[in-house]
Amino acid sequence: MTDKQILQQQLWNIANTLRGKMGADEFRDYILGFIFYKYLSEKMHAYADHILKPDGLKYQEIDENSSKGKKYLEAIKDEAIETLGYFLKPSELFAELARKGQPEEGKENFILGDLTKVLSNIQQSTRGAESEEDFENLFEDLDLTSSKLGRTENAKNELIVKVLSHLNKIDFQLDNVTNDVLGDAYEYLIGQFASGAGKKAGEFYTPQSVSTILAKIVSSGKKKLKSVYDPTCGSGSLLLRVAKEVKEVGAFYGQESNPTTYNLARMNMIMHGVHYRKFDIKNDDTLEHPHHIDQQFEAVVANPPFSAHWSASPLFMNDDRFAPYGKLAPATKADFAFVQHMIYQLDTNGIMAIVLPHGVLFRGSSEGHIRQYLIEEKNYIDAIIGLPPNIFYGTGIPTCILVLKKKRSDPDHILFIDASRHFEKVKNQNQLRPEDVEKIVTTFRERKVEEKYSYLASIDEIRENDYNLNIPRYVDTFEEEEPIDLKAISKELKSLDKEMAKTDTEIAAYCKELGIETPF
The missing domain is CATH 1.20.1260.30 (N6 adenine-specific DNA methyltransferase, N-terminal domain)
Incomplete structure (x- = not known):
């Protein structure tokens, strides 16, 4: 060891x-x-x-x-x-x-x-x-x-x-x-502790493989980062994971609403040797009371609570984070509210990556409107990565990673990656293996197209699909079943009938010797 x-x-x-x-x-x-x-x-x-x-x-x-x-x-x-x-x-x-x-x-x-x-x-x-x-x-x-x-x-x-x-x-x-x-x-x-904490685990921990993907994505092409920010930082593990992908991070910023988890995040920072002057983590509700609102960050990462409730107060229509979109995320699904908040805090040359439930890709109403605005008006969505189900503690729902940039190197396409079938099952949990993580990151960085795995969809194609970003619309993973040989099956059935008749005869002979009635 x-x-x-x-x-x-x-x-x-x-x-x-x-x-x-x-x-x-x-x-x-x-x-x-x-x-x-x-x-x-x-x-x-x-x-x-x-x-x-x-x-x-x-x-x-x-x-x-x-x-x-x-x-x-x-x-x-x-x-x-x-x-x-x-x-x-x-x-x-x-x-x-x-x-x-x-x-x-x-x-x-x-x-x-x-x-x-x-x-x-x-x-x-x-x-x-x-x-x-x-x-x-x-x-x-x-x-x-x-x-x-x-x-x-x-x-x-x-x-x-x-x-x-x-x-x-x-x-x-x-x-x-x-x-x-x-x-x-x-x-x-x-x-x-997260593996044994059930639903509560999602409040403070992102599985290491997912953290690694997010960290590698936001650090792509960079050796140093001026700043990294997580608006729902939990134990701070995701922020620290980003630091492992570069030589230096200038400063760490985060916000966490749960006081116990907030304490854990500060301890985690100090235990990893991050000087107290290099991190600034706040304890408050990010959507309702953001603490770093006047700052923009080079790397932004998050694994917010899935479909959380928030106030969705009409007053937010005067908030610069949400006002340009014309609509707010639903009160019962704050997913896009976190996206809007993170975009507002993203630096012009930065990258953000956020884990979300699949519903954000296709749900209609105000979410559909926000999605269309992000694609048509801003063109910020760079990639969508579908993850396997049951890889997060406390929930088995399928999830995805949204990658957004304000300055995109390929503004005419959105990259879709379907990694939902690439994992190993460990006890009751699915896990991404190192090779699965590497394949996702390499495909993202090189914008590779691979049959049944990844696809570059044009903005026109997405427009034709009414801004529906559901991954199966773009990555065809359908596997044809092998043709059935009816003659071979018929022959096999006849052979089985002969074997069963022979067995019945043998059973009848044994029953006769024992002086008992045959069972057929």
């Missing part, structure tokens, strides 16, 4: 310590929170030791109560807040609390109060600093008073001490800067 796989398995085993106590989404919040605390602690410890090296000191050697120690801590705090964005005293480090919680001579050491205070102090340390918003309420989902951790205070303390002790033994390999071992392991855990 690789270092990454070993760490993934170790963390998952520890997560299962809590699993029997609560549901997948609940124990997710605890274990990911504790891993994050250990990460912050180890970063703080290493940074402080580096600062103290010229003085021949180690961070844990500082006497926090002495006047000299207090001066050291004050100086270290100023630099840590500027560089890391937060501060922890030596007594607040993860390893110290894990050690403190170990039983002595059969006596339990109670640390729940200390742990609660430390998590609060991390957030308090950022007050008034540039990083305050990035750490505010970050640990609010770690309710250490919850009865789900145990019926008594001692039971809760015992479980938490057990988890901290196991985590304390694991090497997070933070020095391995060439390979993001811990970040990938954290991502693995989020995916594992």
Whole structure:
């Protein structure tokens, strides 16, 4: 096993310590929170030791109560807040609390109060600093008073001490800067929790294969991206996936309406080594209260909730995101509202890719009107990719990826790709294999036409189809059945009749020997 796989398995085993106590989404919040605390602690410890090296000191050697120690801590705090964005005293480090919680001579050491205070102090340390918003309420989902951790205070303390002790033994390999071992392991855990969270999984996680497709599409032909934006960012995994496809991303922007998932996104960013100054994630409803409305982004990606409800208030007809279209997306299907919002935020030379249910391709009424406007008036739709059914956690509906550009290299055609038959079935879930992902991306980038897989439809052809973008209208995947040889089948039936007659005769003979009546 690789270092990454070993760490993934170790963390998952520890997560299962809590699993029997609560549901997948609940124990997710605890274990990911504790891993994050250990990460912050180890970063703080290493940074402080580096600062103290010229003085021949180690961070844990500082006497926090002495006047000299207090001066050291004050100086270290100023630099840590500027560089890391937060501060922890030596007594607040993860390893110290894990050690403190170990039983002595059969006596339990109670640390729940200390742990609660430390998590609060991390957030308090950022007050008034540039990083305050990035750490505010970050640990609010770690309710250490919850009865789900145990019926008594001692039971809760015992479980938490057990988890901290196991985590304390694991090497997070933070020095391995060439390979993001811990970040990938954290991502693995989020995916594992998503697979067990049912319908709730779609709120915070996009399957890695789909994320990879979106990331490769929006980064096509680029080594650096000035900015990447996800208006429904969930755990932030999609934003981070885009970063893996280029050498550098200038800044990450996102918005997430669920407070718990919003916390997870910020943790995920920091765990992947994204500096607090390089990401800006907000907690709010994107359609109703957009926070980055005055900015445009080079890459825009999203996997919004399918056919979500929104207000569709008439007031939005005065909103620059929606006004040019003349109609709003239906109140019960916000799919095109997200498309309109993302287009508004897309830079002139940018690319956006969004996952949507197939209905957006052919539904009529206001959605048909918006679709026609995008094709006829703006000509922004560059490609449509049909995905296999049952690849998203919590829903089996077929989905597609819409790719839009404000400046298209091939404005006379829209590329259609039908990848719905290219997958493997793993247990109850369909999965795109690496070769399936590569085929989709290569076909998109090269705008290849392949029989029963992809097709370049002219705008005139789409116009003739009344702006219906349903993929089967353009990619013919019909497979003719092999002709039936009636003579061969007739011959086979006669042969079977002879064999059955012979068998009946044998059965009748056995019945006669046994003195019983034949069954026919």
